[in-house]
Amino acid sequence: MNPERRQFPQPELRIVPRSAHALSRKQISPGALRVLYRLHESGYAAYLVGGAVRDLLLGGHPKDFDIATDATPEQVRQLFRNCRLIGRRFRLAHVVFGREIVEVATLRGQDGEGERQVHDDGRILRDNIWGSIEEDALRRDFRVNALYYDISDFSVRDYVGGLEDLQRRELHLIGDPEQRYREDPVRMLRAARLSAKLGFEIADASAAPIAELAPLLADVAPARLFDEALKLFMAGYGLASFHQLERYGLLRWLLPALAAALTRDRDGALRRMTERALANTDARVREDKPVTPAFTFAVLLWSEVQPEAQRLLDSGVEASAAWHRAGQMAIAEQAQRVAIPRRFGVVMEEIWALQPRFAVRTARGRVQRLLTHPRFRAAYDFLLLRVEQEPALAELAAWWTAAQGQPDVALPAPAAATRPAGSAALEDAAPRTARRRRRGGQRKRNPGGGDA
Known part of the structure; x- marks a missing residue:
C-alpha cells in the first residue's frame, strides 16, 4: 500500500445538540474559552477537540484543552499577541494565558494546501497539510479522540463513531491499524496509555498488530520516548500503564x-x-x-x-x-x-x-x-x-x-552487628573508614598542622 495515500472509511456525521449531552462551557478553562470565542467572532470555525471532549463526556476533569480551527497558524498568531508557533513535524499555535497554554491546531487534510513528507518505512516526518473538519477527524488516531465541541452552537460532532466507543468502553484506531502504527509507532504506546487511563479495552483489530510492530519503537527519537514515558508513569495511572505495556509486549522496547x-x-x-x-x-x-x-x-x-x-x-x-x-x-x-x-x-x-x-x-x-x-x-x-x-x-x-x-x-542505638540476609x-558498599597508606609511608602530623 502506498504510504502517501492512506485509506480511510467515508465519515458519517452524528451531531449531538446541547440539550442531549452533558458537556458545559463551565467545564472549559477560561483561556480555552477565550480562544474559541475569538476565533468564532473573527469568522473562523472553532472546536474544542480530542481528549478534553472525551474526558468531559466521561465525567472527567481534563487539564489540557486543545482547539482545532480552519485558521492557519499564521492567522491564529495575528489574532493573539500572546501566541507563539511551534513544531516542524506538526505546525501548532500555542496561546499563553499565564500558566495556561492553549494548543491550537489547524484542521488537517489529505491532499490540501501545505507540505507532507513520509519516510520509506511509512513513518510521517512532516505533516502540515490543511483540510476540512471531515478530513481532520479521519487523520486523528483513535475514534474517541475525534470528537468536536462546536462553539458556534454548543453541539458535539462525531464523524467516526467515537461516541459509540465511549459507550462500549473500547479503543479503535481510525483507518488500518498496521498502517497507522507504521506512520507513528508511538501510537502503540498511546493505545496502552489510553486503555490504562480510561479503563477501556483495545479493540482486537487495533491490538493485533502491536506484537509484530513493537520493534518499530527502536527507531523513535529517545527524547520523544521520554515525553511518552512521563505520560505513562507520571499522570496518575502509572501502575495500570505498566501492566498494559507488559500485556502487549511493549515494555521491553521502552x-x-x-x-x-x-x-x-x-x-x-x-x-x-x-x-x-x-x-x-x-x-x-x-x-x-x-x-x-x-x-x-x-x-x-x-x-x-x-x-x-x-x-x-x-x-x-x-x-x-x-x-x-x-x-x-x-x-x-x-x-x-x-x-x-x-x-x-x-x-x-x-x-x-x-x-x-x-x-x-x-x-x-x-x-x-x-x-x-x-x-x-x-x-x-x-x-x-x-x-x-x-x-x-x-x-x-x-x-x-x-x-x-x-x-x-x-x-536510637544501632542494631546488633548482625548482617541481614540479602543485604x-x-x-x-558502606564507606570505608580506614585510609589507604601513601606510597613510601604515611607521615604523622601534630595537632598544630606542622610535620612531627
Whole structure:
C-alpha cells in the first residue's frame, strides 16, 4: 500500500445538540474559552477537540484543552499577541494565558494546501497539510479522540463513531491499524496509555498488530520516548500503564533492562518494589502532591544499578566510585531507548549512591550528615521501597524512621552487628573508614598542622 495515500472509511456525521449531552462551557478553562470565542467572532470555525471532549463526556476533569480551527497558524498568531508557533513535524499555535497554554491546531487534510513528507518505512516526518473538519477527524488516531465541541452552537460532532466507543468502553484506531502504527509507532504506546487511563479495552483489530510492530519503537527519537514515558508513569495511572505495556509486549522496547530483569524475578521481589513505587506515585498525583521523574526512573532502573555496583565492589572499586559508575552506566544504557534529561539523572545517581550510607549507623556524625543531606528524603523513601524487594532491610528502614524523630543526643542505638540476609550490596558498599597508606609511608602530623 502506498504510504502517501492512506485509506480511510467515508465519515458519517452524528451531531449531538446541547440539550442531549452533558458537556458545559463551565467545564472549559477560561483561556480555552477565550480562544474559541475569538476565533468564532473573527469568522473562523472553532472546536474544542480530542481528549478534553472525551474526558468531559466521561465525567472527567481534563487539564489540557486543545482547539482545532480552519485558521492557519499564521492567522491564529495575528489574532493573539500572546501566541507563539511551534513544531516542524506538526505546525501548532500555542496561546499563553499565564500558566495556561492553549494548543491550537489547524484542521488537517489529505491532499490540501501545505507540505507532507513520509519516510520509506511509512513513518510521517512532516505533516502540515490543511483540510476540512471531515478530513481532520479521519487523520486523528483513535475514534474517541475525534470528537468536536462546536462553539458556534454548543453541539458535539462525531464523524467516526467515537461516541459509540465511549459507550462500549473500547479503543479503535481510525483507518488500518498496521498502517497507522507504521506512520507513528508511538501510537502503540498511546493505545496502552489510553486503555490504562480510561479503563477501556483495545479493540482486537487495533491490538493485533502491536506484537509484530513493537520493534518499530527502536527507531523513535529517545527524547520523544521520554515525553511518552512521563505520560505513562507520571499522570496518575502509572501502575495500570505498566501492566498494559507488559500485556502487549511493549515494555521491553521502552525499558529493556527492567523487562529482562522481571523475567529473572522468580520470587516477584522486583515486581513488588516496582508496582509499589508506581502505585505510590499514582496516589500522590491523585492527592495533588508533587512527583518527580527522577525517583520513578531510579526505581525502574534499579535492577541494573544494584548488581553492577556489587560487581564493581567485588572487583575492588572504591564504594562511592562503584555506585557512581553503576548509575551512569544504567542511565547511558537506557538513553539508547529513553533519553533521561541530565537534571533528573543527577538526582537518580544521588538516590542510588546514598543507599549504602544507610548501613553506617555507629558514627553519630555520619548519621547527622546523612539526615541533613539534600537528597535524604528521596533516598530514604527509596530505602522504604527496597523493603518490598529485600524484607531483611525492614529493621534498617525502621531505625532511620526513628532517627528522624529524635534529637541529636537521643538517636536510637544501632542494631546488633548482625548482617541481614540479602543485604550484601548495601552493607558491603558502606564507606570505608580506614585510609589507604601513601606510597613510601604515611607521615604523622601534630595537632598544630606542622610535620612531627
